[in-house]
Amino acid sequence: MRASITAERAGIRSVSIVATGFLDQARALASALGVPSSAIAEYPDVIMINDAEQFASNSYLLASQIVEGLARPPGESELGTRSFDPHATVLEGSLDEVQDFFRGQLWSDGLPIIPPTNDRVEMFLGHCTLDPHEVIAVLPPEEREATAWTIAVNGVMAGCRPEYMPVLIALVQAIADPAFHLENAGSTAGLEPVVIISGPVIKALGFNFGAGVGRLGRQANTSIARFLRLYMRNVAGLRIPPGTHDMATFGLSFIVAIAEDEDAATAAGWTTYGEERGYSRGSSVATVLTTAGISQAGATAGADAESHLRDIVNEIGEGLWAKVAWVGIQWPSLHPLLILSPSIAQAIAASGWTKADLRKRLAQSIFVTAGAMESAAWADGATDFSLSRFVAERQLPARYADSDDPNRLVPAIWNPDGIQIVVAGDPHRNRVIRYIQAGGQGQPVSRPIDL
Amino acid sequence: MSEASFSVVSPVGKPRVARAVVSPSVRALDGKVIGQLWNYMFRGDEILAMARSGLQAKHPAARFVDHSVFGRIHGPDEDAVITALPRVLKEQYCDAVICGVGA
Numbered sequence: 001m002r003a004s005i006t007a008e009r010a011g012i013r014s015v016s017i018v019a020t021g022f023l024d025q026a027r028a029l030a031s032a033l034g035v036p037s038s039a040i041a042e043y044p045d046v047i048m049i050n051d052a053e054q055f056a057s058n059s060y061l062l063a064s065q066i067v068e069g070l071a072r073p074p075g076e077s078e079l080g081t082r083s084f085d086p087h088a089t090v091l092e093g094s095l096d097e098v099q100d101f102f103r104g105q106l107w108s109d110g111l112p113i114i115p116p117t118n119d120r121v122e123m124f125l126g127h128c129t130l131d132p133h134e135v136i137a138v139l140p141p142e143e144r145e146a147t148a149w150t151i152a153v154n155g156v157m158a159g160c161r162p163e164y165m166p167v168l169i170a171l172v173q174a175i176a177d178p179a180f181h182l183e184n185a186g187s188t189a190g191l192e193p194v195v196i197i198s199g200p201v202i203k204a205l206g207f208n209f210g211a212g213v214g215r216l217g218r219q220a221n222t223s224i225a226r227f228l229r230l231y232m233r234n235v236a237g238l239r240i241p242p243g244t245h246d247m248a249t250f251g252l253s254f255i256v257a258i259a260e261d262e263d264a265a266t267a268a269g270w271t272t273y274g275e276e277r278g279y280s281r282g283s284s285v286a287t288v289l290t291t292a293g294i295s296q297a298g299a300t301a302g303a304d305a306e307s308h309l310r311d312i313v314n315e316i317g318e319g320l321w322a323k324v325a326w327v328g329i330q331w332p333s334l335h336p337l338l339i340l341s342p343s344i345a346q347a348i349a350a351s352g353w354t355k356a357d358l359r360k361r362l363a364q365s366i367f368v369t370a371g372a373m374e375s376a377a378w379a380d381g382a383t384d385f386s387l388s389r390f391v392a393e394r395q396l397p398a399r400y401a402d403s404d405d406p407n408r409l410v411p412a413i414w415n416p417d418g419i420q421i422v423v424a425g426d427p428h429r430n431r432v433i434r435y436i437q438a439g440g441q442g443q444p445v446s447r448p449i450d451l
Numbered sequence: 452m453s454e455a456s457f458s459v460v461s462p463v464g465k466p467r468v469a470r471a472v473v474s475p476s477v478r479a480l481d482g483k484v485i486g487q488l489w490n491y492m493f494r495g496d497e498i499l500a501m502a503r504s505g506l507q508a509k510h511p512a513a514r515f516v517d518h519s520v521f522g523r524i525h526g527p528d529e530d531a532v533i534t535a536l537p538r539v540l541k542e543q544y545c546d547a548v549i550c551g552v553g554a
Contacts, residue, residue: 003488003524003533005472007548010537012486013474017498017551026553035472041502047493047554059498063505070477070547084465089458098457107462115457144464153462178530235464331527381493381554440527 001026002183005033015039015069017062019047021247025186028244032143032237039069048381086133086149087118102157106243107234109226109254113157124152127165129450136169137176140183141245142237146172150235158227164205164220170286170447171195171228175236177445180288184441186238190248191290191438193228194337195257196422198274201284201449207259211426213339214256214433221257228288229254255291258424264342265423268349273422276355277446284449289335289420290442291435292324299431300344305351305358308344312432313365325368325412326377326385327439329396335418335443337435338362341425344432355421363416371406420444477547481512486545488536489518490525495552502549516543524550 004014018026018040030038041062050058091101098115102108114120125132130148137146144150148169155168175182175193185191197207208218216222232238238246262272262281274285300311328334340348348358370387377385387410391401400410413419418437425431437443477483487503489495496518503515521539522532540548 001550001553003490003536004548004550006533006536007486007488007540007545007550008472008474010540011472011474012540012545012548013477014548014550016553017495017502017549018553019493022553032466037471041549043498043552043554047498047552055494055497056501059501060505062498062502063509066502066506066549067480067509070480073476074473086465087460090461092456092458094454094456098459101459102462115459116462117457117459121460138467139464143467145467146464150462150464153460157462230462234462333527382491383494384491384496 001029001033001038004038005030005035008035008038013039013070015041015066017041017043019043020045024244025247028237029141032141037072037074039072041065041069048379086147106239108157109230109233111226114159116153116156120156121149121152123162124155124160124165125149127162128169130169136172139176139236141186142235144235144237146176146231146235151231154230154234155227158230159219159223160227161205161219161223164224164227166449166451167197167201167205167224167286168227170449171224171288172231173447174286174288174445175228175232179443180445181441181443182232182236185232185236185290186246186248187438187441188247188249189292189438190251191292191442192252192255193232193288193442194255194291194435195225195228196273196287196289196337196420197257197259197285198262198272198277198279198287199284199449200282201451202259202262204284204451207257209259209261209424213258213424216256221259225254225257252291252293255294258339258422260422261342261424261427264345264427268342268345268423270345270349270355270423273420276421277444279446279448284451285446286449287444287446288442289337289444290438291337292438293436295434295436297431297433301430303347303350305348305353305361308348308432309358309361309365312338312362315432323376324436324439326373326380326382328418329387329390329414330377330382330385331440332395332415333418333439333443334413334415335420335437336413337420337422337437339422339424339433339435341429341431342423342427343430345423358421359416359419362419363411363413366412367409368412369407370400370410373410373412374406480506480510483546484514484516484544486516486521486540486543486548487518488521488524488548488550490552491523492525493552493554498551499549516545
């Protein structure tokens with residue numbers, strides 16, 4: 001729709017071809033972008049499951065809709081003025097009435113919320129130096145203004161503490177970065193943001209970085225993650241039906257924020273995650289990336305790095321990284337997140353490997369057949385994906401197309417620098433977990449936390 | 452039991468008020484130039500080709516500009532392609548646009 005809207009803004013009539021299941025989203029997006037009357041031609045089915053006959057029939061039928069859309073009289077000349085007073089009381093009522101009202105407005109995630117009263121919001125604002133109504137960014141897809149005020153309101157609702165406010169601001173600044181591509185966060189893959197916290201703020205605010213780091217249970221880890229999903233709902237506009245813009249086929253629920261066990265990383269002789277993101281050890285940093293899924297917490301064993309590499313590749317390597325390998329080539333960006341328990345980090349480091357060494361060896365060890373990669377791309381809708389084309393365009397090394405054999409093995413990860421490594425979890429266990437990252441949508445973006 | 456009452460505020464952000472755009476209708480397609488835009492997803496190249504055939508059957512004098520002229524409207528070069536789009540549409544003398552595919 002964005003290209004269509006750009007054409008409309010240039011004074012050129014456009015018609016967008018949209019499959020049935022995405023009509024509401026397309027109309028909502030067009031409205032948010034100021035062209036509510038933008039014309040749509042409906043492809044009446046699920047494209048990627050149609051056989052040749054259905055596909056041809058459905059495609060041919062589009063012509064008459066296109067003619068109609070191009071000829072349609074112009075729509076409204078101007079959107080109505082939208083009054084908006086962020087301080088206005090939207091309801092005065094009991095706790096139950098507040099819950100019902102917020103659910104009815106699609107403003108809650110289904111869990112009870114803390115009522116956002118002006119007094120509570122002000123308590124949060126006492127922990128930031130921003131003007132409450134200064135526009136930090138306009139968040140797609142619903143094109144609403146992100147401000148310290150709305151951050152505080154959603155922070156209250158999520159059950160955060162007022163002193164978390166600097167973290168909440170950093171998170172919103174991160175997802176507002178164009179490099180994060182928030183506009184694609186409602187894709188059918190059901191992506192979910194993952195928060196990684198680095199630096200002194202971990203201990204200052206009581207983040208869990210040890211056993212059960214990924215579990216609900218610590219207020220900082222849990223409520224901050226809940227906040228981010230609420231903010232994406234209420235300000236970015238990503239709501240599942242009966243809302244719009246969130247087109248997750250299944251979707252994940254909010255993922256508890258991860259904090260690194262920086263003492264363990266340092267004891268292993270490794271740089272911390274925050275340092276790898278370009279910040280000093282004394283800086284507090286929030287990083288956001290998205291995931292499309294999480295692996296099992298596979299055990300790896302051995303006293304040396306090669307043993308752990310073998311187990312990581314066997315257990316959570318080929319089967320999972322390979323499925324999204326095409327995304328990393330297409331965008332080109334892939335940032336899988338690997339969380340190692342401290343004992344594993346210690347064993348790998350004892351062999352003299354740095355985080356960079358581990359990344360390099362993983363990339364050298366994980367392969368997928370070319371046919372499987374191209375097949376995965378096709379099923380995802382990337383219907384022009386071709387390894388040979390990328391090689392011809394010099395975007396991939398020649399080895400990716402050194403034959404036509406679909407069973408030839410090619411590296412799943414072409415750029416090891418994208419692999420994110422964090423040390424966290426139970427220091428007494430030997431497990432690794434991996435978060436699948438979704439390429440161009442939600443690549444890691446970090447912002448300093450202004451404590 | 453006496454329950455507390457809460458005066459609560461809205462969590463949504465202020466909508467960025469955008470002026471609605473009014474593009475002129477394109478009624479007679481013969482003699483018109485139609486740009487085809489593609490996000491390089493969901494068999495859009497085939498869909499656009501078939502839609503084009505359907506249109507040309509009734510409007511043989513309509514001229515089409517292939518999606519390759521504009522570039523990928525979704526992907527790593529998206530921002531640059533979208534930014535350049537008004538200029539390229541003008542350079543190609545486009546009267547209308549067909550854009551695919553949302554799925």
